[in-house]
Amino acid sequence: MAQTTIAENLLRVNQRIAAATNRAGRRAEEITLIGVSKTHPAEAIREAFDAGLRDFGENRVQEWEGKRASIAELPATWHLIGHLQSNKAAKAANLFHSIDAVDDFALAQKLDRAPSTLSGGRTLRILIEVHIGGEATKSGVSEDNLPALVGQVAALGHLDFAGLMCIPPYLENPDEVRPYFARLRTLRDQLESQLLRKLPVLSMGMSHDFEAAILEGATEVRVGTALFGTRASAQ
Numbered sequence: 001m002a003q004t005t006i007a008e009n010l011l012r013v014n015q016r017i018a019a020a021t022n023r024a025g026r027r028a029e030e031i032t033l034i035g036v037s038k039t040h041p042a043e044a045i046r047e048a049f050d051a052g053l054r055d056f057g058e059n060r061v062q063e064w065e066g067k068r069a070s071i072a073e074l075p076a077t078w079h080l081i082g083h084l085q086s087n088k089a090a091k092a093a094n095l096f097h098s099i100d101a102v103d104d105f106a107l108a109q110k111l112d113r114a115p116s117t118l119s120g121g122r123t124l125r126i127l128i129e130v131h132i133g134g135e136a137t138k139s140g141v142s143e144d145n146l147p148a149l150v151g152q153v154a155a156l157g158h159l160d161f162a163g164l165m166c167i168p169p170y171l172e173n174p175d176e177v178r179p180y181f182a183r184l185r186t187l188r189d190q191l192e193s194q195l196l197r198k199l200p201v202l203s204m205g206m207s208h209d210f211e212a213a214i215l216e217g218a219t220e221v222r223v224g225t226a227l228f229g230t231r232a233s234a235q
């Protein structure tokens with residue numbers, strides 16, 4: 001297969017997003033594309049930024065700390081999409097605009113108390129990761145514990161709790177992942193009734209299944225391989 005550039009890949013992913021939103025009767029502007037740049041160098045992030053990408057996802061605090069120096073000034077939105085240990089919460093709050101995989105209250109409390117100095121004190125956004133699919137290898141709060149956690153997190157004063165995130169099982173046929181995405185949307189709808197307010201964000205869908213996620217209501221898709229190419233190490 002011929003090597004494609006990041007700009008070409010971005011064009012292709014945006015076309016796929018447009019086709020999926022079209023099929024779903026939605027508008028492409030409803031979807032935020034998060035480029036998952038983990039394992040890829042800072043130059044790849046700059047290349048994607050120059051091609052028009054504005055949201056980036058990293059899954060490790062330390063990796064992002066090590067490579068952000070030359071690109072941190074870019075007016076992009078930086079997401080932490082991987083599991084965060086609470087001892088790194090204060091650090092993460094200063095390195096990312098959004099913590100997309102919060103799954104316990106102690107962590108949320110630490111994030112709430114952490115001074116966020118990034119981009120003029122913009123409120124730190126968080127998403128709660130739901131453990132959907134029951135796989136032992138994945139993190140996230142269980143569906144049973146979700147309503148209680150959401151009640152606690154919504155009461156914290158300094159966080160923008162915006163919605164839910166999930167990583168469903170990998171299934172060869174993306175259509176078979178749709179029930180998991182539909183489940184996250186249902187849970188979100190129930191929580192909106194519980195909180196009597198909107199939770200606008202559903203972060204779901206990766207390179208091979210983001211069309212299915214868009215059909216089920218995703219507002220953010222996290223795409224790595226289709227933009228930056230295959231990763232050398234499995235993470």
Ligand SMILES: *Cc1c(COP(=O)(O)O)cnc(C)c1O
Pocket residue numbers: 036038059081082167206207208222223224225226235
């Ligand atoms: C790596 C990763 C992605 C991107 O996966 P691709 O299959 O490369 O698109 C999305 N979300 C999370 C949480 C990830 O860790």
